[in-house]
Amino acid sequence: EVKLVEFGGGLEQPGGSLRLSCAASGFTLDTYAMSWFRQAPGRGLEWVSSMSGTGATKEYADSVKGRFTISRDISKTTMFLQMESLRAEDAAVYYCARNGYNHIAFDMWGQGTKVTVSS
């Protein structure tokens, strides 16, 4: 079965760190570009970061640049989002998603993992 599963969310204090994981099954991460999105409680969707299939290109939203890092493991089955210097406004459900081929948008999404930032 082709799917994405996120984990690693939880409660962290402002200024703290968390690492989110996105496990892919049914395909490897070097065959697709991949992205992270987030959705704050009661709010809309926001793009956070993307990584190309080769891993050579990484992009970040201005709101997280310099604090978040996207990466993947050597087996190319798990993608990560390392989040540093967390702020209250980073609290959200974080989704990983697969960028489709040939002008197809984000065609597969995980179920999301919730991040809470509070003291």
Next chain:
Amino acid sequence: EILLTQSPGALSLSPGERATLSCRASQRVTSGSLAWYQQRRGQAPRLLISSIYIRAAGIPDKFSGSGSGTDFTLTISRLEPEDFALYYCQYYGGSPYTFGQGTKLE
């Protein structure tokens, strides 16, 4: 950055009716990279439409997309109970990948 504005914010209809959702971009979407997603309560977004009008795999033909330039439309014919959800348009032609604020179909 391309900003997207969806209208209306909420749309009240009944099963069997037709829904028309709008999405306006702050500048021309020359690449045609405009998508629509459905998000049911407590679930992840689900891709409905890519490239303005191309239905994603498994999406029934009651969902259709149209438009060009800066104005785009998602039409849902013959509404069924499971169609009452949030709908987002998205620009994905290059980062930042932006979303409209959503239309709640209720």
